[in-house]
Amino acid sequence: MLNDPSRKLLRILQNFSSLNGRPPTIQELARKTGRTIGQVKMTLRVLAVEGFIEWQPNRHHELKVIQGWEIKVRK
Numbered sequence: 001m002l003n004d005p006s007r008k009l010l011r012i013l014q015n016f017s018s019l020n021g022r023p024p025t026i027q028e029l030a031r032k033t034g035r036t037i038g039q040v041k042m043t044l045r046v047l048a049v050e051g052f053i054e055w056q057p058n059r060h061h062e063l064k065v066i067q068g069w070e071i072k073v074r075k
Helices: 004-020 026-033 037-049 057-062
Strands: none
Touching (some): 004 026, 004 037, 037 057
């Protein structure tokens, strides 16, 4: 189960990407969430480890939100 900041960031990623056709920048995410860039990066790592997104810090422009039917169940 995700904590509130992670859920908020995931919701922003889903909405932003569907409206703009690209993932938001780290700076845009920090501004929209009111968090620091470091906090945003840490939350993105958590979302990636949990399987909610595909993300590599050095290739942020390729960030992909994994849809519910695509999520792999962790064992």
